[in-house]
Amino acid sequence: MATPFAAVSNGRGIPATAVPVSLGWITFLSLALALAAPAVPADAPVTVPRTNLQVTLWETGVVGEREALTELLFSFQRVNPDVIVCLEWKDAPLQSEWIPRWCGDYRQYAPDVTVMSEQLAWQYRHDLLELPDQFGRELRRDFEAPVLRRLPGRTRGVPWRVSTRALYYRPDLLVAAELEVPETLEQLATCAKKLADPPACFGLGIPGPLGGGEELLHALARAAGAVPVGDPDGGPALSDGSVAERRRPDYEAALELLVELQSSRALQPETLTWSEPELAELFARGRLAMLIAPIETARLLQAAEEPPGWAVAPLPLAAGGSASLSVDWLVALEDTDRRENALRLMRYLAETESQRMLAMAASVPAMRSLIEELRDTSPWSAHLAALNDADGVPLASWQRLRPELAHALAYALSGRLTPHEALAEAMAIAE
Numbered sequence: 001m002a003t004p005f006a007a008v009s010n011g012r013g014i015p016a017t018a019v020p021v022s023l024g025w026i027t028f029l030s031l032a033l034a035l036a037a038p039a040v041p042a043d044a045p046v047t048v049p050r051t052n053l054q055v056t057l058w059e060t061g062v063v064g065e066r067e068a069l070t071e072l073l074f075s076f077q078r079v080n081p082d083v084i085v086c087l088e089w090k091d092a093p094l095q096s097e098w099i100p101r102w103c104g105d106y107r108q109y110a111p112d113v114t115v116m117s118e119q120l121a122w123q124y125r126h127d128l129l130e131l132p133d134q135f136g137r138e139l140r141r142d143f144e145a146p147v148l149r150r151l152p153g154r155t156r157g158v159p160w161r162v163s164t165r166a167l168y169y170r171p172d173l174l175v176a177a178e179l180e181v182p183e184t185l186e187q188l189a190t191c192a193k194k195l196a197d198p199p200a201c202f203g204l205g206i207p208g209p210l211g212g213g214e215e216l217l218h219a220l221a222r223a224a225g226a227v228p229v230g231d232p233d234g235g236p237a238l239s240d241g242s243v244a245e246r247r248r249p250d251y252e253a254a255l256e257l258l259v260e261l262q263s264s265r266a267l268q269p270e271t272l273t274w275s276e277p278e279l280a281e282l283f284a285r286g287r288l289a290m291l292i293a294p295i296e297t298a299r300l301l302q303a304a305e306e307p308p309g310w311a312v313a314p315l316p317l318a319a320g321g322s323a324s325l326s327v328d329w330l331v332a333l334e335d336t337d338r339r340e341n342a343l344r345l346m347r348y349l350a351e352t353e354s355q356r357m358l359a360m361a362a363s364v365p366a367m368r369s370l371i372e373e374l375r376d377t378s379p380w381s382a383h384l385a386a387l388n389d390a391d392g393v394p395l396a397s398w399q400r401l402r403p404e405l406a407h408a409l410a411y412a413l414s415g416r417l418t419p420h421e422a423l424a425e426a427m428a429i430a431e
Helices: 023-036 065-079 092-102 118-123 133-142 171-176 185-195 213-223 251-263 276-284 296-302 339-349 352-360 368-374 380-384 398-413 419-430
Strands: 051-059 083-091 113-117 158-169 202-205 226-228 247-249 288-294 311-314 325-332
Touching: 051 065, 051 092, 051 339, 065 083, 065 339, 065 352, 083 092, 083 339, 092 113, 092 118, 113 118, 113 339, 118 325, 133 339, 158 171, 158 296, 158 339, 158 352, 158 380, 171 185, 185 202, 185 251, 185 288, 202 276, 213 247, 213 251, 213 288, 213 398, 251 398, 251 419, 276 288, 276 296, 288 296, 311 380, 325 339, 339 352, 352 368, 368 380, 398 419
Parallel strands: 051 083, 051 113, 202 288
Antiparallel strands: 113 325, 158 288, 158 311, 158 325, 226 247
16 A cells, blocks of 8 residues: 655754745745844944845645745745745746746746756756856766756756656555556556456546646657667767767557557546546546556545545566656756855755655655665655666657657547557658
8 A cells, every 4th residue: 555655844853834925925024024123233243134036936736745845945044044035836837938938038027046847947958057067066976867867968957856657556456356566568458458347447547638648658658668769969968978878769559558458448538638637536536447647646646535545556667668757957047146045045955855855745756865765665666666767758859749649649549540650640740
């Protein structure tokens, strides 16, 4: 049975209690504290002036995350009393809208520090502050290489949220069907078919295009295996001076698996319309036996009105297959005029205790010491199983590839085309 996430603590002896935070609230509090401060005698020693640090974080809806991360940011302020953290929260879907503005015509409205998805961090990497060489060396020493490689080139960010996919399943249903937890894709297909009892229960859930389906198809394609792609110039240069190997995931094998499951009614109905949160709700209600999902799903299940009995296992892999991961980065904008404070915050959030709190808030640990600490603890154990060999979506070509995979999913799962034909047609449309 899955072990719930540990009670959130910032690791500094202070419980992560709920703190109502908004930019206006922080401004009001700062003014109130300033007005309430006692008068300073004329002969008193000069104190270090306080400076603001504008930070924007993104509201994901993961239960308890906002409170925990707010406390983490303000624990930095307590340790650094000369810095006033002005924390603003925005809805996560707005990230793709605001970051291009902040890196374009709205630079005067940009925060000093924010969090960016790996796609946006890669796209706007030249607008991000390069970390000092010593700081970069410390990150490479303390953090896993597959994680840091998700932002190639000069070191510009600190891992904020790391996510891999694992297999969430209902142990009661597997026991009743006398099935073992699948470890290969073939076993996964067998289990999904035997567990399916439509319409009461379906064997495996898959999100549709724009609901996480493209990312899942890519993850399944990597799990199915990959072959090197000839490239005389090599892949992108990495921060450690090496070159990334380019590999092509087996999308056709992944699509064939999904079509096989759909034809046997092992997938949930209307597969092209579901999102990952909706599938997690279906799973929690006992109408879905298995679900391949990111680590945030553990929080969603834990917060359900009637938390189901669930467990989590490593993503099943074929011979030669590998895991998939994604990384959100804590970054500073290159033209911030509070560079020293921004770097202090980033160093603070790269410390072990800060990274532990990020893991407790629903993240796969990226720091080597924390990986050893949580390797045998659910749900992190399942998500860490293949981290050493994990990779994510291709950063340079994902904007082109994502709609191709969306079209291929729609063509194949609607029955209009075979997996091979669906991929060929999707690529033709993109060209």
